[in-house]
Amino acid sequence: MRHDHIISAKQLSRADIETVLDHAADIAADPGAYAGRHEGTLLGLCFFEPSTRTKMSFTTAMKRLGGDIVDMGPVDSSSVKKGESLADTVRVVEGYADALVLRHPMEGSAKMASEFVDAPLVNAGDGAGQHPTQTLLDLYTIRENAGFEDLTVGIMGDLKYGRTVHSLAHALTNVDARQHFISPESLRLPRSVRYDLHQEGAEVREHTDLDEILPELDVLYVTRIQRERFPDESEYRAVAGQYQIDSETLSQAKDDLTVMHPLPRVDEIDYDVDDTDHAAYFQQAHNGVPVRMALLDLMLGGERE
C-alpha cells in the first residue's frame, strides 16, 4: 500500500481496497497463521471520545497479531482537559507506540495529527468527517455478500451527519457501484460529499422514499436517524417511521438483498429482520477484526504478494 496514514476513504483506490480486503479474507480463513506476526509491536489508542466497540475491535486485531496496545485512557483523566493540544498529544504517544489510532470529535483532526507524526496513524472517526476502517469492513461485507460487479447499493437514514455514509459513498464510487441515497429532505448528503461524487462521475440518485428503489437494490445500508437532529419532536415523528424497516417491508426486495447497519441500532431495523437471510449486520460487525488485522499488518510492514 502506498499510504502510511489511513485518514480518509477517499485516499483508497480500488487497488488499495482490493489489497486490504483480499488480505482480510486470507486472515479470516486462517487467523492462526497470523498470530505472533507482530510480537512486540505496540499500538497507541488515542480515543478523545468514547467508542467502546471500535476500541475493542482495534485491540482485538492488534492482540490477534501478537502485539499489544497502549491506551491513553478515558478523556476526562487525560491531558486534554488540561488544555494540551492534539498535536502535542500524538507526538508524545508516538514515543511509546509503533502506530496510532485516533478517534476525535473534531473534523479534520486525523489529517492534522498525521502531519505531526511519522508513525502510521489510522483515523478511527473524526467528528462528522471520515471513518475509513468502518468503510473497509463495510466493503468487505458487501463483497462477501453481493460482490462488486454490477452492484446497486441503497444508503438510507441520516445521510447528513453520518460519517460512515460519507466514507462509504466515496469508496463505492471507487468500485463503480450505483448509489441511491434515501433520506428525509433535511438529512440529505452534505454539499461537499455531493460535490465530490459529482466530480468523480459517480452514478448517484437521491430519494425520500425507499419504496421507489427497494426492488432494484442488492444492498440496503441503514443508518439511524437521531432524534436530536430535529428542532422539534413532531418533525422527528413525522419522518422517523418512514425509514424503519421490518420483514414486511423487505417483501418488496430482491431475495438476495443484503441489509447492513453500522450498529448499534435503535428501532430502524425490526428484530424480525434478524432471522431472515437479508440480515448481515452482525457479520458486518465481526468483520471489523480481520479487516483491521489486515490493515494493521499492511501498515506495519506485512507484505502482501
Add this chain to the structure above:
Amino acid sequence: MSDQQLRVSKIRNGTVIDHIAGGQSLNVLAILGIDGTSGDSVSVAMNMPSDRLGKKDIVKVEGRELSQDEVDVLSLIAPAASINIIREYDVVEKHRVERPEVVEGVLECPNRGCITTEDEPVDSRFAVVDDGVRCEYCDTIIRDDIAEHIVAE
C-alpha cells in the same frame, strides 16, 4: 490614464490593483494584511464607474510590490483584478490575477467542528475548487462569501 483614475494620486514605486469589484477593496486590504499600522502609504478609490464591472474599486500601495502569493489570494475575491507594478511612475509590469491551487492561513474555516478552529499549531488550508474554496481538513466548502472568512490579523 482616464480622468477617474486621476482622482487617486499617482504613485512613484509600488502596486496598483485595478478592476476590483465595487466594494471589495477593504477585503483586498485585509487579504494583504494592510491595516495602516505599518506606515505604507495606501490610496483607495471606491465605486468608480467601470465599463467592465459597472463599479470598481482601485487600491494603490506605495512602496510595496505584491508577491505572486498575495496576488493569487486576491483572485478569490477580485477575479477580474489587474495588477500594475510601478517603478519611477511607470508601469513596468502588468498582469491579471490567477487562481491559486491552495490558500494557506488566509481564511478561517466556518465549520466550528473543524480542528483548524481549535488552538492547534496549524494554519488553515483551503483548496481552490471550481466555484469556491474547500477546507483541506474538514472538507467544508465556502462559495459566495469568501471575504467574510478572511482571518483577522
